Amino acid sequence: MKLKIGFAASIFLFVMLSLLISGCAQPSDTDEAKKWFEQEYGQKVLVSKSYFEREDDEGYTERVWTAYLKDYPDIKFEIVSDPSGGLFGIDYNLQTDFYYQFGKYYFEEYKKLHAECELEIGNRDYTYNGFVLSGYYEDRSQIEPVCKMFEAFDEYLDDQPIAIYAQYGLGYKNILLDAKGDNDTIATINADVSIDELKSEALYEYTLYCVQYQINLHEFTSEEMREVVSQQSANDRFVLTLPDGESVQYDDLMKRKFGYGLTYGTVYEVLKRNDYPTLKGDASHYSFIGADGSKYEIAYDFNDAVFVEDDAEYEGYYYLKDGEQVLMSYYWYNFFASNELEEMTGYSFEKLKTED
Numbered sequence: 023m024k025l026k027i028g029f030a031a032s033i034f035l036f037v038m039l040s041l042l043i044s045g046c047a048q049p050s051d052t053d054e055a056k057k058w059f060e061q062e063y064g065q066k067v068l069v070s071k072s073y074f075e076r077e078d079d080e081g082y083t084e085r086v087w088t089a090y091l092k093d094y095p096d097i098k099f100e101i102v103s104d105p106s107g108g109l110f111g112i113d114y115n116l117q118t119d120f121y122y123q124f125g126k127y128y129f130e131e132y133k134k135l136h137a138e139c140e141l142e143i144g145n146r147d148y149t150y151n152g153f154v155l156s157g158y159y160e161d162r163s164q165i166e167p168v169c170k171m172f173e174a175f176d177e178y179l180d181d182q183p184i185a186i187y188a189q190y191g192l193g194y195k196n197i198l199l200d201a202k203g204d205n206d207t208i209a210t211i212n213a214d215v216s217i218d219e220l221k222s223e224a225l226y227e228y229t230l231y232c233v234q235y236q237i238n239l240h241e242f243t244s245e246e247m248r249e250v251v252s253q254q255s256a257n258d259r260f261v262l263t264l265p266d267g268e269s270v271q272y273d274d275l276m277k278r279k280f281g282y283g284l285t286y287g288t289v290y291e292v293l294k295r296n297d298y299p300t301l302k303g304d305a306s307h308y309s310f311i312g313a314d315g316s317k318y319e320i321a322y323d324f325n326d327a328v329f330v331e332d333d334a335e336y337e338g339y340y341y342l343k344d345g346e347q348v349l350m351s352y353y354w355y356n357f358f359a360s361n362e363l364e365e366m367t368g369y370s371f372e373k374l375k376t377e378d
Contacts, residue, residue: 059118067089078105084105094124119146120151121187140171144156154189162242165224168192229250244274262372275292285356290304314365
C-alpha cells in the first residue's frame with residue numbers, strides 16, 4: 023500500500039513539474055519571439071533586438087517586440103508575450119497584431135482608390151488576431167449595398183501578396199437606442215460564412231429586432247414576420263388573457279428576447295388589436311387610460327431620465343403616469359414585465375409571469 027501511494031505521489035509531482043516547465047515561462051529573447059512568429063505565420067520576419075514592457079488591462083506586465091517583414095518595412099506590428107493568471111501561476115502566450123496591421127494598410131490603400139467606400143475598421147484586439155471591417159445600415163434597403171462593399175474589398179484582398187485573416191461585420195444603426203450606451207447596434211460578425219450568408223443572417227436579425235420593437239414594419243411582409251417569430255423558442259411567446267377570460271396568442275408578436283417582457287411597441291399593438299377604448303397614438307408614442315383609472319403615456323423618445331447606479335449617472339427610459347415621470351426598472355429598459363402590464367391594462371400576460 024505504501025509503495026502504491028509513493029508511486030502515485032511521484033507521478034503527480036512529475037506531472038505538476040512538467041506543467042510548470044512547459045509553456046508557462048516568460049519568453050525572454052528575440053530569437054524565441056522570431057521563431058514563434060515564423061512557425062505560426064510562415065513569413066520571415068525582422069524583430070527588434072530588445073523588447074519593451076507595458077502593463078496590460080489586468081495589471082500584468084507584457085513584453086513587446088516590434089517586428090516587420092523585409093519587403094514591407096513601413097508596416098510595423100507587435101509580437102507580445104501576454105501574461106494571464108493560470109492554475110499554477112502566471113501563463114504566457116505569444117500573440118501578434120500582424121493581420122490587423124496589414125489589414126489596416128490594405129484598407130487605407132483601397133480607400134485611396136475607392137473614396138466612396140463607407141466601411142470602418144474595427145479596433146485592434148489581441149484575443150482575436152484578425153482584421154475586422156464593419157459596415158452599417160439604417161433600413162433593409164441598405165443591407166445589399168453594404169454587402170457589395172464587402173465583396174469588392176474581399177476581391178481586392180485576394181489580389182494582395184500577403185494573405186490576411188479578415189472578418190466582416192454588418193450592423194444596424196439603431197435609431198431606437200434600445201440599451202442606451204451599451205448596445206446601440208445589432209452587429210452580425212462571422213468569419214466562417216460567405217458574404218451572402220452574412221447578408222441573410224443580418225436580414226434575419228434585423229427582422230427579429232423590428233418585430234420585437236414594432237418598428238419599421240412596412241419593410242417586411244406578414245409572412246416574413248410570422249416566419250421569424252415561428253423560429254423563436256416557446257419562452258419568447260406569450261398568451262394574452264382578456265378581462266372576460268378569453269385567451270389569445272399571436273403568431274407575429276413576441277416578447278423581447280431572453281424573456282424580458284413586452285416592449286413599448288408590442289404593448290401598443292396588443293392594445294390596438296383588442297380595441298382598447300382610450301388608446302391614442304402609435305407604437306412609438308401613445309397614451310391610454312389604464313385599468314386603475316390613471317393616464318399612461320409611453321414613448322420610445324422618453325429616454326433622457328437620470329438614473330444613478332454605482333455612483334454613476336446614466337440617461338434612460340421612463341413613462342408618464344398622470345403626468346408624473348416613472349423610471350423604468352433599469353435605465354436601458356423600454357419593455358414591461360407582466361405585473362406592470364396587468365396593473366396598467368387589466369390584461370393578463372400568462373407566459374410573462376415566470377420572467378418577473
